[in-house]
Amino acid sequence: MKIRSILLFVLAxxxxxxxxxxxxxxxxxxxxxxxxxxxxxxxxDIPVMLYGYASRKTPSEGIHDxxxxxxxxxxxxxxxxxxxxxxxxxxxxxxxxxxxKSVMEKFGLKDSEFFLAAIxxxxxxxxxxxxxxxxxxxxxxxxxxxxxxxxxxxxxxKNLRPVNTGAGKGYSPVGSNRxxxxxxxxxxxxxxxYGVTDKEVLVLKITDTDGKPVGAIFDYATHATSLGPxxxxxxxxxxxxxxxxxxxxxxxDFVSPVFAGASGxxxxxxxxxxxxxxENGWIPETVLLGTLLGEExxxxxxxxxxxxxxxxxxxxxxxIQCPRKSLDEKDEELPALDQQKTVPVTITAAHIGNDVAFxxxxxxxxxxxxxxxxxxxxxxxxxxxxxxxxxxxxLPPAALYKEGGYEINSTHFAIGxxxxxxxxxxxMLYDLK
Numbered sequence: 410m411k412i413r414s415i416l417l418f419v420l421a422x423x424x425x426x427x428x429x430x431x432x433x434x435x436x437x438x439x440x441x442x443x444x445x446x447x448x449x450x451x452x453x454d455i456p457v458m459l460y461g462y463a464s465r466k467t468p469s470e471g472i473h474d475x476x477x478x479x480x481x482x483x484x485x486x487x488x489x490x491x492x493x494x495x496x497x498x499x500x501x502x503x504x505x506x507x508x509x510k511s512v513m514e515k516f517g518l519k520d521s522e523f524f525l526a527a528i529x530x531x532x533x534x535x536x537x538x539x540x541x542x543x544x545x546x547x548x549x550x551x552x553x554x555x556x557x558x559x560x561x562x563x564x565x566x567k568n569l570r571p572v573n574t575g576a577g578k579g580y581s582p583v584g585s586n587r588x589x590x591x592x593x594x595x596x597x598x599x600x601x602x603y604g605v606t607d608k609e610v611l612v613l614k615i616t617d618t619d620g621k622p623v624g625a626i627f628d629y630a631t632h633a634t635s636l637g638p639x640x641x642x643x644x645x646x647x648x649x650x651x652x653x654x655x656x657x658x659x660x661x662d663f664v665s666p667v668f669a670g671a672s673g674x675x676x677x678x679x680x681x682x683x684x685x686x687x688e689n690g691w692i693p694e695t696v697l698l699g700t701l702l703g704e705e706x707x708x709x710x711x712x713x714x715x716x717x718x719x720x721x722x723x724x725x726x727x728x729i730q731c732p733r734k735s736l737d738e739k740d741e742e743l744p745a746l747d748q749q750k751t752v753p754v755t756i757t758a759a760h761i762g763n764d765v766a767f768x769x770x771x772x773x774x775x776x777x778x779x780x781x782x783x784x785x786x787x788x789x790x791x792x793x794x795x796x797x798x799x800x801x802x803x804l805p806p807a808a809l810y811k812e813g814g815y816e817i818n819s820t821h822f823a824i825g826x827x828x829x830x831x832x833x834x835x836x837m838l839y840d841l842k
Contacts, residue, residue: 440486442720442761444615445568446624446664449561451495451554452476452643453534458544460498461531462638468546469534470641473685474650476533478558479666480565481615481626483761488722489522490759491562492626492767494666495554496645496652497527497536502753502771502799504537508555509798512562521726524757524769525558526797529669530633532644572623573616575716576765576790579709580608583647583702584631586776587676588814596814598676606630606675607776609783610702611792612709613765616716622659627651627706628792630670630776635695637681644685647677650699655706665706668769668794671779673803673816720762725837727756731826752821754830755798758837764789766841768834769797772804775816778827785835787842804830 452475456468476496483490491512500508505525512523536551537543586604588596613626633646645652648667655665679694686693730751755771766788772795779793803820806827810817 440719440721441571442574442718442722443484443569444572444574444623445482445565445570446615447480447561447564447568448664449478449557450475451478451557453546453550455546455550457534457547457550459531459641459643460533460535461634464638465641467641468544469643471643473642473644474653476643476645476649477652478561479652479664480561481624481666482562482565482569483722484569485720485722488724489518490524490722490724490761490767491516491518491522491565492524492526492666493558493562494526494528494668495558496530496649497533498529498531499527499796499800500525501537502801504551505799507538508558511555511559515559516562516566519724519726521724521757521759524767524794524797526668526769526794528633528645528648528667529796530644530646530649532636532640532642532646534643571618571718573618573620573716573718574720574761574765575614575713577612577614577709577713578790579610579612579705581610581629581702581705582608583677583698584608584629584672584675585678586674587680588674588812588816596812598815600676600678600680604674605777605780607670607780610705610709611790612706612713613790613792614710614713614716618718620716622663624664625655625659625706625710626666626668626792627655628668628670628794629702630672630675630779630793632672632676633669635677635679635682635698637683639683642685644695647695647699647702650696651703651706654700654703658703658707659710668792669796670793671774671776671795673773673775673795673805675776717762722759722761723841724757724759725841727833727837729754729756729829729833731829732823733821734823752801752826754801754804756830756834756837757798758834758841760788760841765792766790766838767792767794768838769794770804770830771797771799772801774804775806775809777806778804778831781831782834785831786838788838791838
């Protein structure tokens with residue numbers, strides 16, 4: 410009996426120590442999640458050539474609303490994620506590489522820890538360092554932009570402190586499918602109210618440990634093209650105005666970066682307007698739509714009651730090669746391409762805790778692909794981020810190639826590239842989980 414009692418005691422003691430050890434490991438795994446957030450005005454102070462429409466031949470003629478770079482840094486146990494949203498059109502692979510190198514060297518970040526995204530505003534400056542291809546004002550602006558990105562990342566890292574986070578989602582009708590079928594069966598850019606759209610508005614709420622709001626990351630799938638080529642005023646368009654609205658409502662020091670979801674075939678409900686019309690009390694459609702989206706973000710933010718401390722961080726980075734359109738698949742709308750057989754797709758993935766993942770792509774992804782990745786993700790909230798870490802152009806789903814249309818004619822990718830990207834993205838997300 411004594412031996413049996415001793416054995417039972419030893420077994421109980423072993424179970425206790427194993428449980429205690431697992432608890433300690435879990436505590437270490439959870440750690441203390443810290444976040445820092447910062448914002449910098451990146452509005453040009455000189456006239457610049459505007460992004461997005463080749464028909465524009467002269468520089469900008471004023472400022473409707475200011476442009477910003479917003480950075481959020483997360484850290485836990487030495488692992489970091491730095492996410493930068495800029496109210497710009499797009500980063501070329503070359504410019505992204507230059508900025509990334511300076512950020513990596515200054516702050517010691519890894520490839521997988523840095524997201525540099527544009528919201529794809531077509532009323533923002535073209536950015537490049539190539540003096541042979543771009544207006545000198547834009548080159549000067551880009552040099553200043555480089556330094557401001559370094560500053561805003563540094564400020565976010567300096568501001569790191571313990572936080573609580575929570576995620577939620579809402580829905581918005583701001584975006585509409587733009588692949589309109591005409592009477593002759595062809596597909597043109599317009600409004601297709603019955604087409605596929607991702608209405609989801611994802612919000613990550615960040616508070617200090619006392620519950621005071623600090624910031625919010627939000628994600629929505631739409632082009633920032635409510636303004637067309639006749640507009641010569643600088644603006645963040647729908648997405649930029651939505652950020653400004655959220656910050657205005659939630660407090661002076663509140664920072665709320667937006668990221669453009671999979672929106673290659675999604676435009677704002679009102680699109681390519683010539684100007685900000687205020688005649689007879691008319692509310693400019695850009696302001697109306699930006700405010701409508703911003704209000705939904707605020708509603709979701711307020712509805713997130715359960716914010717928690719901690720949350721393990723991990724991240725991953727991959728560059729995959731997808732098949733390129735062959736020469737005989739081109740038409741006159743497709744830019745001249747070199748003889749490479751593949752197109753690079755840069756994918757950066759990260760997660761915070763068990764519920765939230767961010768996954769970014771250097772492509773203009775059509776919405777069906779983003780929805781497929783979200784549906785297959787092991788995370789409850791998966792933020793799809795496009796126009797991030799470079800640019801490889803439109804990535805359409807295979808089913809749309811037979812329909813043709815602007816996105817299909819413009820893409821560098823061959824049929825089937827979407828399947829490769831979806832599978833790789835889901836593999837990366839499951840590996841993080």
